[in-house]
Amino acid sequence: MAVAKMKKLYLIAHQSEKDKVLSILQQSGVVEIGNVQAMDEVAGEDWTGLVVRDQAQEELHEVEAALREVNFALDFLNRHYPAKKKFLDAFGGNRVPMSAEDFAAGQEKWAAVAREACNALRKVDEKLMSLRNEETRLQNLTAQLTPWVALEVPLEEVRGSEFVQMELGTLPATDFDSCRKQLAGEAEEAIVAEINADRKDTYIFLVYPTWKAEAVQDILKKFNFSRHQLSALKDTPAGNLARIREELAAIAKERQKALEAAQVHTGTRETLRYYSDYLAVERDKKQAVGNFARTNNSFVVEGWALESKLPVLENRLAQQCDTVEVVYRSPREGEAYPVLLTNNRIVAPFEFITQLYGTPAPRAIDPTFPMAPFFVIFFGLCLGDAGYGLVLTVLSGLALWKLKMSVQARRIFWIAFAGGISTMVFGILISGWFGGLIPMEPLFFNALVDPMRMLIYSLIIGLVQIFFGMGIRFYRNVREGKLLDAIFDQLFWATLILGLIFLALPGLSEIGRIMSLASAAGLVLTQGRAQTGIVKKFLSGLFSLYNITGFLGDILSYSRLLALGLAGSVIAMAVNMLAGLFAGSVIGYVVMVGMMIVGHTFNLMISILGAFVHSSRLQYLEFFNRFYEGGGRPFKPFKLQVRHVEVIGE
């Protein structure tokens, strides 16, 4: 239950063993490689001129280019021949297991296959692209020509000559009549033929004597004539359109042929996946080198290593390499180090919830362990129905048992499993089965019949959690030697709240009065201690009492445990009742069962979402608020990052 201890690690080795060292570091995945900063930590200042930043730029570019090609090929295959996706693959369990040796040894074979497939697919892709361009061009031309389909003049003849001018173009439909009239008046020799008309434009074919060109042009300009230049084409528009149709059909055929040529390579998909992973791993190695420092014959790695895994790593390096020297030290006072949360197997999945909120600071307390039981209890109270709990437990249990899935998915299912059990327990205690479908009296009391009792329990649970959070902060302050802070900031508040609660209880009200007054006085006297000057100290101490409203709000916030629990139960009851209206005939019973399944499934899903969201919220805002210190940087070790293969190490 803690933030893992880290050691600053320095590793020096001979250049010839660089690749081996990188592979070992990557496969063990326990070191976060950082930029080599302070060389004088490793050697003396005398070294300054000899040591330079290491890099592997050329190799990096090479690997990246190869990776781009392989990923292109995979994309291409997935785009045109989508692999059948199984629903269960969504949980990330479809990776192919492979030993580290096979993964390293396979690459030569994969590279050959991949190169051939990539080249072929690249060619097909280029072919498809040029076909698409040609197709777009033809489609545009079709759109241009279609309005002119009634024109029976070959397009190459529509141009000017010494005596006669011919033009095609459009006039705005509203201006067509007045334009024609004006042309008839001022250039009576001009012939205007209306070829086509749509709502906006009238398409006209215009023939006029060259000596009248100026007059005609003036009129056309006035009426916003827009000229269509089609004289580059031969044959009539109708003839052209027929030809284009044939060409488009030919393009479709060619595309089919190109895709058939590509389909041959769908068989290489698996190999491409492996090779893509292999290249990604190589790329990561080359990138890591950019953080190293080097001399002519040696190189230096700097990074943070997981303390618990260091001996194994050192052992392995010593066994497999001859020239490696490892030095490490603990983090210095105030030096920030990356944060990795470590918890036992039962609690670890709840790190997911902590990480949704953020990463705690390096020396702070990992909130996962204290938070997990509260989360499970809250989840159970919010979902609240034993039947729903049973369904959730069985489904998530089956998934955990039977399915292969990613670490993240496994964590979520584990949280659902624990939440399901908690839901069953609370359902049996204070609620029922499927909204009363299976008649069974709750063992403790029925929250639906006596919600006030449930409300009070909810607030008490809230109070417990808030006090627990303050207790953690208190403990931490004491451990750090800030005893006064612990008393002033946590103890006084706790006694004030308790005193106020005692006030309301008969028999304890006298004690409560003394407790709350004494604590309030203590707070007024101490909360302004950061201020200077007696007046400021007193005023900010006095003002701090206002925070009591914050406490009150936080405690009231736990009333959502009651509200959400009731919400789920009442909807479940409503589903049963509505479905029950159909009972009677055979068809009625079928409808009834159908409605119940749909209704309860819907309610279960909505309620699970609500339970998860609100249980998390109570942790984040009401609980973490009391003690959590954020601002940590998550530990990102240098490791094998693969998507398709699951490399099994020794």
Place this chain on the structure above:
Amino acid sequence: MDVGLALAILGAAVATFMAGIGSAVGIGIAGQTGAGVVSEDPDKFGLTVVLTALPGTQGIYGLIMGFLILFRVGVIGAEPMDLTIPQGLSMLFAGLPIGFVGWMSAIYQGKAVASGIQLIAKRPEEFGKAMIYGVMVETYAVFALLMSLIIYLFAPL
């Protein structure tokens, strides 16, 4: 049927339809943003759906209150009760807190969640924080439901 019973039924109606309108608008706002984000990155569908569903709870709270009122006055499940006007009014008042607060809070929660969806479009790892902003709005709908329940339970019939 007398006026008192009609007033109680109005209470059930108000709680349900006002909170329901709020949820519909709130989810609509969030859904628009969600669809925009998914158009860029379909993999974010899961995350955006969780956030988009948040303003839906107010409608559910309203529906619960409606059902409870109808139960209590016997419109469903039993014989309708004879209620005086003050009794009917108190059932109407029980519907008002969740009706009004559900209505407005769902809309504003929708807006907060829509911004949250934009947040996770850029930084999916900050999903938890995007969720918190939405759930903070919901607190007040929960309080309103609580007050509705208290009125409903303690108003003498």
